[in-house]
Amino acid sequence: MSKPKDVDSYIANADKEARPTLEELREIINSTVPEAEEGIKYDVPFYVFNGTHVGFTAFKNHATFGIGADALRSEDREMLEEKGYKTGKETIQIQYDQAVPTTEITQLLEPKVEEARKAQ
Template identity: 30%
Template sequence: MPVAKNIDEYISAFPSNVQKLLKQMRSTIKKAAPQAAETISYAMPTFTLNGNLVHFAGYKNHIGFYPAPSGIEAFKKELSVYAGAKGSVQFPLDKPLPLELITKIVAFRVAENMEKALKKTSKQSTKKAAAAETGKSKQQKALLQNNFLSMLPAPARRALESNGINSLKKLSQLTEKAVLSFHGMGPSSIPKLKEALQAEGLSFKK
């Protein structure tokens, strides 16, 4: 049988008695997951909501329902009366569909997919925040590296400039005592210079 383009086309290919059950299945899923989208996937009617939600399909002797292994596991006691596998269950054509149970399973899958989506969003937000913080930190370090002289009082700044100290790397090649000996350099500027050096993993020469 050719793959159907949509669920209506899929259902119409079956005998009337099977169509009735497939329509019931479709309607029940739609009510339990009104925000889910319909599609055909794996050649079966499929509902998606933050990923695959459930599939269902018609067969010669049963209606197949595929709520993922987690959906089967969560309701294994109620589903134990039906044939099935790890991620599927078979509802016989000669018995009414357990619509209330199907509704519960779909609701479970909706909640499960929503939780996964929230965790994914939270994880992505955390990564973005971390990346932004890293970028901010790098910018701050670059600013400190380029503008450490601007943090100093004018006399201290001129003292360093007149001695050719225009970078933290050059500053780290001097002892604290040597810097203090510069004309115009006061003790109050030393803590600021140490902070700038430490931000770059540097220090005064010992």
């Protein structure tokens, strides 16, 4: 993938099977954090708001949603893993043949956003 200039070009240049997952992740972020500044950092989509950030990345067989270790606690990782998602310290891996865990991501994002708003 060439260096993207914005999130639209990042998604457009991703593999065809990745695009629906990336669009859904973008929509979750934009609807949960409408004040987030959308952009490209480290060659991937990044959303910055009140000193905190989230983002996503497309890989060959999955997308990774990065939410931060402060928002993804061990019990959250266990719950997501029980539902078939792989997790890292601060990431959720979504295979392209899996449904995006919209409710779970939104529930993880909301307290992070609330905390950032309070810090304003």
